[in-house]
Amino acid sequence: MRGFFISRLVQLCVTMFIISVVVFFILRLSGDPILVVAPDFFSQEQIEQMRKFWGFDKPLGEQYLTFVTKAITGDFGKSYLAKRPAMELILERLGYTWMLAAAAAAIGLTIAIPLGILSALKRNSLLDLIITSLSSLGTAMPSFWLGLMLIIIFSVYLRMLPAFGALEPKAIIMPSVTLGVGMAARLSRMTRSAMLEVLNQDYVRTAHSKGLLRQTVVMRHALRNALIPIVTVFGLQLGWLLGGSVVVESVFSWPGLGRLMIDSISVRDNTVVQAGLLFFALSFILINYVIDVLYIMLDPRIRFQ
Amino acid sequence: MKIARLLLIASLVLVIGSLAIIPATAQDGMTEFVYAHSGPIRPMDAHSHWYGSTHHLLNLYYDCLIWRAADGSGYVPQAAHAWENVDPTTWRFHLREGATFHNGEPVDAEAVKWNIDRVRHPIGDIPLYQQWAFVKEVVVVDDLTVDIISNAPHAYFENDVSYNGCELLPPDYFEEVGQEEFNRNPVGSGPYTLAELSENDRYVFEAWDDYHSGRPEVDRVIYQVIPEPSAQVAALLAGQVDLIKGVPAPDRATIEGADGLSLLTESGNRMYHYYARVDTTSGAFPETFPDYEPATLDINVRKAITHALDRHLLAEVHGSASARLARVCSYYPEGFADKYADPDVISEWYDPDKAKEYLAAAGYADGEGPTLYLDTPVVGRGGSAKEVAEVAAALLEDVGFTVDLTVRDASAFAVEVQRSGNNRELMLAALGCGPALLPLFYQCDWSAVAYSVCDEDWDAIADAIQVTIPLDERLELWEQWWEHYIDLTQTITLFEITDVMALNSAEFDFTPRKDGWMTFRDLKLADM
Numbered sequence: 052m053r054g055f056f057i058s059r060l061v062q063l064c065v066t067m068f069i070i071s072v073v074v075f076f077i078l079r080l081s082g083d084p085i086l087v088v089a090p091d092f093f094s095q096e097q098i099e100q101m102r103k104f105w106g107f108d109k110p111l112g113e114q115y116l117t118f119v120t121k122a123i124t125g126d127f128g129k130s131y132l133a134k135r136p137a138m139e140l141i142l143e144r145l146g147y148t149w150m151l152a153a154a155a156a157a158i159g160l161t162i163a164i165p166l167g168i169l170s171a172l173k174r175n176s177l178l179d180l181i182i183t184s185l186s187s188l189g190t191a192m193p194s195f196w197l198g199l200m201l202i203i204i205f206s207v208y209l210r211m212l213p214a215f216g217a218l219e220p221k222a223i224i225m226p227s228v229t230l231g232v233g234m235a236a237r238l239s240r241m242t243r244s245a246m247l248e249v250l251n252q253d254y255v256r257t258a259h260s261k262g263l264l265r266q267t268v269v270m271r272h273a274l275r276n277a278l279i280p281i282v283t284v285f286g287l288q289l290g291w292l293l294g295g296s297v298v299v300e301s302v303f304s305w306p307g308l309g310r311l312m313i314d315s316i317s318v319r320d321n322t323v324v325q326a327g328l329l330f331f332a333l334s335f336i337l338i339n340y341v342i343d344v345l346y347i348m349l350d351p352r353i354r355f356q
Numbered sequence: 357m358k359i360a361r362l363l364l365i366a367s368l369v370l371v372i373g374s375l376a377i378i379p380a381t382a383q384d385g386m387t388e389f390v391y392a393h394s395g396p397i398r399p400m401d402a403h404s405h406w407y408g409s410t411h412h413l414l415n416l417y418y419d420c421l422i423w424r425a426a427d428g429s430g431y432v433p434q435a436a437h438a439w440e441n442v443d444p445t446t447w448r449f450h451l452r453e454g455a456t457f458h459n460g461e462p463v464d465a466e467a468v469k470w471n472i473d474r475v476r477h478p479i480g481d482i483p484l485y486q487q488w489a490f491v492k493e494v495v496v497v498d499d500l501t502v503d504i505i506s507n508a509p510h511a512y513f514e515n516d517v518s519y520n521g522c523e524l525l526p527p528d529y530f531e532e533v534g535q536e537e538f539n540r541n542p543v544g545s546g547p548y549t550l551a552e553l554s555e556n557d558r559y560v561f562e563a564w565d566d567y568h569s570g571r572p573e574v575d576r577v578i579y580q581v582i583p584e585p586s587a588q589v590a591a592l593l594a595g596q597v598d599l600i601k602g603v604p605a606p607d608r609a610t611i612e613g614a615d616g617l618s619l620l621t622e623s624g625n626r627m628y629h630y631y632a633r634v635d636t637t638s639g640a641f642p643e644t645f646p647d648y649e650p651a652t653l654d655i656n657v658r659k660a661i662t663h664a665l666d667r668h669l670l671a672e673v674h675g676s677a678s679a680r681l682a683r684v685c686s687y688y689p690e691g692f693a694d695k696y697a698d699p700d701v702i703s704e705w706y707d708p709d710k711a712k713e714y715l716a717a718a719g720y721a722d723g724e725g726p727t728l729y730l731d732t733p734v735v736g737r738g739g740s741a742k743e744v745a746e747v748a749a750a751l752l753e754d755v756g757f758t759v760d761l762t763v764r765d766a767s768a769f770a771v772e773v774q775r776s777g778n779n780r781e782l783m784l785a786a787l788g789c790g791p792a793l794l795p796l797f798y799q800c801d802w803s804a805v806a807y808s809v810c811d812e813d814w815d816a817i818a819d820a821i822q823v824t825i826p827l828d829e830r831l832e833l834w835e836q837w838w839e840h841y842i843d844l845t846q847t848i849t850l851f852e853i854t855d856v857m858a859l860n861s862a863e864f865d866f867t868p869r870k871d872g873w874m875t876f877r878d879l880k881l882a883d884m
Contacts, residue, residue, distance in 0.1 A: 206594035214591040304582045306557040
């Protein structure tokens with residue numbers, strides 16, 4: 052087990068290094084941020100002056116080294132536009148993104164797993180048809196459209212929920228439902244197919260023939276063995292949510308990381324974009340790390356391998 | 357199964373725990389006005405950026421010495437209660453006795469000097485100094501009197517001292533805490549204090565009891581960033597915001613039919629133009645297109661373009677605009693470009709036959725005009741730039757041009773075309789239209805960055821305009837200046853944008869400012 056953790060830690064460091072190189076150089080290649088920050092009427096000389104102030108006049112290699120040495124200590128530099136540390140801006144938004152991701156994940160799991168199991172157990176029935184149709188609809192429905200429809204129904208007509216922001220606890224309902232529905236649709240399909248595969252296995256038949264309760268067979272023998280692909284998909288979805296669900300955050304004006312990233316990308320505020328991208332990458336890697344640990348808990352054979 | 361339960365419980369715990377960071381909404385009976393700002397909003401250090409829509413908000417929070425009257429009729433006092441032109445280059449400002457910043461620091465002559473000296477010097481990343489280059493010196497006469505001395509007589513002095521960067525920041529506090537901390541916890545001098553600041557998301561301003569000119573009528577003004585226009589409309593219809601700007605055309609009928617809401621229109625103080633390439637040396641052009649000779653170097657081609665464009669049609673395609681031939685907005689009171697805003701003159705200007713004649717004069721046979729590369733962003737201010745460009749391309753092709761249209765997103769357009777000077781024949785420029793800076797943009801020493809035409813006579817007129825104080829003499833100069841503008845055809849003006857706003861008129865009485873600024877010092881409660 053110790054070897055497993057050490058090898059994963061080394062992998063994490065190598066991956067983060069590669070990502071930092073890619074992020075840094077791609078952003079530099081994508082254009083000159085000073086051209087966005089400087090007013091239209093600035094002369095070349097004035098632009099050069101600004102470039103020097105922000106350290107863009109130095110060779111790229113030197114800029115990268117400065118960036119990495121500081122980034123290790125959590126210093127990603129100052130946002131060109133907000134004139135505040137980039138990491139501070141990220142941390143301000145992080146709580147909102149986590150909250151939204153967690154709420155969406157809770158909704159997704161609560162809907163997806165029971166429906167996926169039911170659908171598998173009642174295969175080819177009317178109920179199965181309804182559940183699979185709903186999950187196809189949920190997958191196909193653009194979150195942008197669903198979000199606006201919810202706003203029109205619950206904010207404009209029923210006046211029950213706030214249309215924007217994170218100003219009161221109930222403000223989280225619509226954005227999390229919008230995200231959770233899509234997640235539930237994808238997870239329920241995965242749950243159904245994983246359960247169908249497991250339900251035909253010999254050990255499930257054996258469990259039935261031993262006279263175990265159906266509920267026990269399904270929940271303890273079948274679901275546990277079906278969980279590996281479900282957990283994988285869940286992990287990927289969660290990583291995506293933590294990366295900031297850009298569209299939903301824009302529709303609901305949710306002050307999360309996704310909106311911060313969009314704003315920063317559109318004006319090439321590279322310090323914030325760099326910090327944000329590295330943060331997303333780290334979140335994804337850590338989630339995968341947790342998923343790997345869950346695999347071991349779910350399937351002891353992986354531990355022995 | 358334990359795992360699934362674990363995941364679910366962990367998610368729920370995280371949701372419940374993190375809900376604590378959501379603040380409770382104030383229900384305190386204060387009158388509250390919410391404006392949906394499209395964002396982004398820049399820092400509270402007003403001198404550190406030139407983004408107009410942030411200065412709109414900063415105007416609630418900071419006083420300037422003087423300010424532009426809402427109806428465009430002149431200037432009104434703010435920190436200075438009176439001002440006078442002592443000699444052709446010296447303006448004297450008399451400050452209000454007892455006026456303070458929100459932290460009690462005095463708004464005195466030293467504070468004014470510190471602010472203007474800060475904004476006019478190219479120190480660090482203060483990008484506004486070019487706009488303040490007319491100031492030679494700021495002299496403290498006594499505690500409540502300050503002189504601003506310009507390099508030369510300046511016809512637009514009052515306009516320039518009441519524009520971006522005019523905001524007064526508290527010197528002692530700023531120097532004590534530094535820029536970074538100031539942006540987190542700013543201190544202002546205007547009629548509203550800042551009760552809540554969530555960077556680029558929500559700014560809650562509350563009326564200040566001690567403001568020198570009295571407490572504002574509306575207790576609380578909130579700038580809420582809502583980027584999506586459709587979400588802004590929904591929030592307005594849901595009664596959760598009170599004013600939105602840039603109402604999408606399909607939603608206007610719904611809003612007009614809703615109880616308590618009304619549509620307002622006013623000049624947006626912005627115009628659409630096509631910039632024509634008239635040189636091959638400026639910007640990144642020589643490196644990007646080393647052997648390319650744009651057709652628009654020929655003045656006859658440029659004249660063919662201007663006569664090929666039906667501006668009334670283009671304004672209609674935009675959705676809320678009025679056709680124009682000259683780059684001056686209706687807000688500016690001097691009225692020197694009236695004849696170029698006359699709808700009949702503009703109708704006559706559209707003349708495909710004349711366009712063909714100019715093309716023939718440029719050596720192109722009928723129907724065989726040159727290829728024009730036209731660059732545009734997808735969305736311009738207040739409407740779709742893409743559709744405007746598509747119609748413009750069709751009109752140009754009607755007279756014989758071949759148009760190669762490239763549509764980019766706003767950010768790519770700004771960096772790849774606009775700023776680096778990579779346009780070949782034509783590019784969209786959605787720009788302001790004030791007379792104070794306008795002549796400067798077309799002077800020879802600006803041509804390196806603005807890739808404009810350099811004409812010595814035109815330059816001399818621009819210089820004269822800046823230093824000619826008597827209005828009638830200045831108007832004569834403007835007549836000559838516009839003739840050059842129209843004749844040289846570097847900037848092909850299309851239309852002036854009209855902002856369409858929707859207001860909760862049941863509760864608030866708001867008259868849009870003529871300069872297009874969305875600031876709410878004069879906001880009133882509606883008569884019930």
